[in-house]
Amino acid sequence: MTLAAYDESGVADLPDRTVVARRLTLWLGLLLLATMTGSLATGAASTSLWAAFGDLAQGRALSRVDETILWNIRLPRTLLGALVGAALAVSGAMMQGLFRNPLADPGLVGVSAGAGLGAIAAIVLGAMLPAGLMASVGTYLVPLAAFAGGWVTTLVLYRVSTRGGRTSVATMLLAGIALGALAGAVSGLLVYAADDQQLRDLTFWGLGSLAGATWGKLMAAAPIILLALLGAPFLARGLNALALGEAAAGHLGIPVQRIKNLTVLAVAAATGAAVAVSGGIGFVGIVVPHLLRLASGPDHKTLLPNAALLGASLLLGADMISRTVIAPAELPIGIVTAILGAPVFLWILLRRRMVVDL
Amino acid sequence: MSFLGQNIRVDLGRRAILHGVDFCAKAGELTAIVGPNGSGKSTLLRALCGEMAFSGRVAINGRDAAALKGWELAGMRAVLPQAATLAFPFTVIEVIRLGLTAGVSAGCASLPLRALEAVGLAGYGGRFYQELSGGEAQRVQLARVLTQVWEPVAHGMPRWLLLDEPVSSLDIGHQLMVMQLMRDYAARGGGVIAVMHDLNLTAMFADAVSMVHRGEIAACGTPAEVLTDATLSHAYRCNLRVNCEPPQGGTWLLPHTATL
Ligand SMILES: Nc1ncnc2c1ncn2[C@@H]1O[C@H](COP(=O)(O)OP(=O)(O)O)[C@@H](O)[C@H]1O
Ligand SMILES: [Mg+2]
Numbered sequence: 001m002t003l004a005a006y007d008e009s010g011v012a013d014l015p016d017r018t019v020v021a022r023r024l025t026l027w028l029g030l031l032l033l034a035t036m037t038g039s040l041a042t043g044a045a046s047t048s049l050w051a052a053f054g055d056l057a058q059g060r061a062l063s064r065v066d067e068t069i070l071w072n073i074r075l076p077r078t079l080l081g082a083l084v085g086a087a088l089a090v091s092g093a094m095m096q097g098l099f100r101n102p103l104a105d106p107g108l109v110g111v112s113a114g115a116g117l118g119a120i121a122a123i124v125l126g127a128m129l130p131a132g133l134m135a136s137v138g139t140y141l142v143p144l145a146a147f148a149g150g151w152v153t154t155l156v157l158y159r160v161s162t163r164g165g166r167t168s169v170a171t172m173l174l175a176g177i178a179l180g181a182l183a184g185a186v187s188g189l190l191v192y193a194a195d196d197q198q199l200r201d202l203t204f205w206g207l208g209s210l211a212g213a214t215w216g217k218l219m220a221a222a223p224i225i226l227l228a229l230l231g232a233p234f235l236a237r238g239l240n241a242l243a244l245g246e247a248a249a250g251h252l253g254i255p256v257q258r259i260k261n262l263t264v265l266a267v268a269a270a271t272g273a274a275v276a277v278s279g280g281i282g283f284v285g286i287v288v289p290h291l292l293r294l295a296s297g298p299d300h301k302t303l304l305p306n307a308a309l310l311g312a313s314l315l316l317g318a319d320m321i322s323r324t325v326i327a328p329a330e331l332p333i334g335i336v337t338a339i340l341g342a343p344v345f346l347w348i349l350l351r352r353r354m355v356v357d358l
Numbered sequence: 359m360s361f362l363g364q365n366i367r368v369d370l371g372r373r374a375i376l377h378g379v380d381f382c383a384k385a386g387e388l389t390a391i392v393g394p395n396g397s398g399k400s401t402l403l404r405a406l407c408g409e410m411a412f413s414g415r416v417a418i419n420g421r422d423a424a425a426l427k428g429w430e431l432a433g434m435r436a437v438l439p440q441a442a443t444l445a446f447p448f449t450v451i452e453v454i455r456l457g458l459t460a461g462v463s464a465g466c467a468s469l470p471l472r473a474l475e476a477v478g479l480a481g482y483g484g485r486f487y488q489e490l491s492g493g494e495a496q497r498v499q500l501a502r503v504l505t506q507v508w509e510p511v512a513h514g515m516p517r518w519l520l521l522d523e524p525v526s527s528l529d530i531g532h533q534l535m536v537m538q539l540m541r542d543y544a545a546r547g548g549g550v551i552a553v554m555h556d557l558n559l560t561a562m563f564a565d566a567v568s569m570v571h572r573g574e575i576a577a578c579g580t581p582a583e584v585l586t587d588a589t590l591s592h593a594y595r596c597n598l599r600v601n602c603e604p605p606q607g608g609t610w611l612l613p614h615t616a617t618l
Contacts, residue, residue: 017449017452100445100446101445102445102446237459240456240459241456241459242445243444243445243446243448243456244442244443244444244453244456245439245442245443247404247409247437247439248437248439248442250408250409250428251407251409251431251432251435251436251437251506252432252456252457252459252460252506253428253429253430253431253432253433253459253460254428254459254460255428293446293447297447297448297449297452298446298447298448298452299448299452
């Protein structure tokens with residue numbers, strides 16, 4: 001499709017949104033590079049990224065402290081932040097495509113809570129597993145359990161809120177509240193069974209933070225998240241067709257059931273892994289896709305990759321804020337994303353065109 | 359070549375909606391399905407296009423529909439639902455491009471604009487679908503469906519349009535336009551199956567008519583054979599008389615006299 005084709009039809013004033021979206025991908029890529037650099041350069045310690053680069057360029061070795069701070073603290077945190085942000089934004093966009101609604105967000109409809117329950121169960125009950133088993137599944141246990149929790153929640157949610165190929169938003173949101181509450185309550189029960197060390201892990205984790213980022217956590221979450229992110233583009237065509245409803249998508253030759261199953265799996269994997277390593281970070285999944293739809297339209301072929309890039313940048317930005325506003329202390333990043341995201345969410349509700357299908 | 363439904367039975371809950379219906383549409387013809395509200399027209403169409411569970415057999419161009427894959431079916435027939443919804447703010451041209459997702463015409467970038475023109479909406483490509491009037495939205499959906507099976511014949515086989523009330527929310531001018539479009543599609547070798555409410559337009563454009571009444575085929579044949587006083591009066595539960603001027607004069611209007 002070219003711009004010239006539009007000229008013929010007399011709507012030359014409207015640029016082709018596919019072109020806009022592709023151009024946006026480029027800019028978002030640059031933005032991500034910038035935020036990643038910024039994230040590496042910011043921190044409580046006085047270590048300067050630029051001084052370190054200078055040292056390396058002149059062939060001088062880094063000091064022990066600088067190396068630890070940059071390599072073992074900041075770099076995994078930056079990478080984890082980018083991955084988690086991408087995962088949250090893409091799973092939000094996929095879930096909205098699946099539910100045919102811009103308000104479906106894993107955080108909002110209980111999927112994150114379900115994933116959280118899985119993670120908490122793994123942290124608390126994992127200690128009861130035989131040591132040999134623990135050593136072999138080790139770091140993957142929490143992300144996998146979170147994935148399972150998110151998966152079950154998404155499946156139940158879809159079953160409850162979709163009848164005959166139509167998803168009821170009211171049912172979806174209410175069922176999400178119920179599922180979230182249930183998962184929260186069971187998580188609360190599990191917390192009673194936790195010992196002191198586990199309790200500290202849980203509290204920190206529950207607020208949503210990238211502060212605990214280590215190479216170990218990164219390596220546990222990265223394969224799952226990357227798999228979901230790389231798989232997402234293959235769902236784009238199907239999700240586009242699903243906007244017409246399940247039946248119409250089927251008539252277009254889309255294997256609807258397979259697309260639905262894979263989307264649920266991808267959403268659960270990305271959300272689960274993100275929740276497992278960073279706790280509940282809200283609103284990224286709803287704000288990012290929404291802004292991108294405004295900028296370049298709802299086509300999932302470009303929406304999904306752009307959401308990954310913008311989500312990563314946004315989360316790194318929020319993480320920089322959380323590290324600097326009350327330095328040397330840290331604000332949980334979930335607070336920052338909520339303060340930024342909740343007003344945007346309300347704004348979405350106020351705009352009629354977006355909720356025409358409510 | 360034909361679109362065939364044999365002994366189609368649909369049960370919803372405990373109710374039988376269709377009781378073993380036989381249906382046949384020929385390629386090169388416009389076949390209308392008529393009948394009163396709730397008689398099972400949409401259900402029949404949805405069974406024919408495989409959207410709904412049914413017992414019986416559907417064959418397209420001699421091939422059993424149950425044995426065809428989704429993408430194969432999508433290349434042979436396109437379906438216009440009675441009521442269409444759309445999530446997300448897609449523009450008109452983006453909606454129509456979804457029709458390119460499937461079928462033989464996949465990848466032909468100029469088709470959406472031609473389809474838009476064919477339904478009388480040239481220049482509407484950049485508008486938001488959700489901001490269209492009901493009749494405009496219906497024609498956009500029709501354009502999307504047309505895009506999916508743009509060539510009436512592909513690989514020597516006719517392709518099919520299955521349309522549920524394609525003209526129900528259109529003004530008389532656009533009704534005639536869309537009916538003519540359907541007729542042209544059939545004339546070029548494709549098959550058209552349309553659920554119709556307007557009996558005048560049916561009489562004017564259809565080559566064959568199947569009358570559904572209470573989940574059964576009450577009559578089928580040419581418009582002249584099916585649209586009779588007795589059949590119509592029985593099905594629609596009111597006294598109807600064909601080809602009869604209003605006794606006390608007054609204003610009346612038939613689409614037959616219009617020229618586009
Ligand atoms: N999902 C459904 N569940 C139960 N009954 C249905 C459903 N859809 C349609 N029906 C019933 O089936 C009958 C035929 O419906 P339909 O085929 O839509 O009629 P129409 O001829 O007006 O298109 C109606 O009596 C309707 O009430
Ligand atoms: Mg109907």
